[in-house]
Amino acid sequence: MITASFLSSLYVITFILTVITGSAIGISYVITKHLIGCYFSKSITTTYDMSSMGNSFIFVAVVPSIQLFLDTYGWRGTMLLLGALLLHIAVVGALVKPPAASRSQDGYEAALTDEEQETRDDDVVPSNRFGCSCFTKVFSLTRDTLQLGLFSSISFWLVLFVLTVFEMTYSVWLI
Incomplete structure (x- = not known):
């Protein structure tokens, strides 16, 4: 704007x-x-x-x-x-x-599912991947903080499309 x-x-x-x-x-x-x-x-x-x-x-x-x-x-x-x-x-x-992962007070930690284990294995990035370890740290911090994985989900884009069409038709009706 x-x-x-x-x-x-x-x-x-x-x-x-x-x-x-x-x-x-x-x-x-x-x-x-x-x-x-x-x-x-x-x-x-x-x-x-x-x-x-x-x-x-x-x-x-x-x-x-x-x-x-x-x-x-x-x-x-x-x-x-x-x-x-x-x-x-x-x-x-x-x-x-x-929200933080829920943990019990007695130190018990739940076992990881297969999907969580795969994502945890993918999070390990070699420090010389782009030639500078500071770049990979900034990239991983940005990815984790902003949750950019949401934008690669097809369900997110489908919900956004349906919501946009709904809002446009509702707004046109109001106008």
């Missing part, structure tokens, strides 16, 4: 707002639902409903704020302000960590 505020071509602005910004918001929505599922095992439907209450807040508070921004700052200033607000999603997403 910040990039769209600096452009003047209507087609490029439309492309940025629909494809890039819409996909980013959809991806963050799907990842949020995934993390809620990781943290809560009991009454998960109540948790999903509580997390969806933000949509009501959007219609009640943010829409009049956008109109106020448009009247006060124009469309370019509104795009800058909305882009700054949406950047907070990235900060919050970086702070959310997956």
Whole structure:
């Protein structure tokens, strides 16, 4: 959205707002639902409903704020302000960590499944793989922290596609 505020071509602005910004918001929505599922095992439907209450807040508070921004700052200033607000999603997403593996208090550790053993074997990376051990450390830290394996899952992209189509049809109906 910040990039769209600096452009003047209507087609490029439309492309940025629909494809890039819409996909980013959809991806963050799907990842949020995934993390809620990781943290809560009991009454998960109540948790999903509580997390969806933000949509009501959007219609009640943010829409009049956008109109106020448009009247006060124009469309370019509104795009800058909305882009700054949406950047907070990235900060919050970086702070959310997956739940730690549950361990009992007596030191008992559960045996690894075949899939966990294979992923643990794959995590061992030789230190001279790319010629610099610092690069492999940064790469593995980034991969583990951001959970980039989610983007290689076909089920993630299918859910994102269905959610995007649903949100587009719902938004068109509202408009």
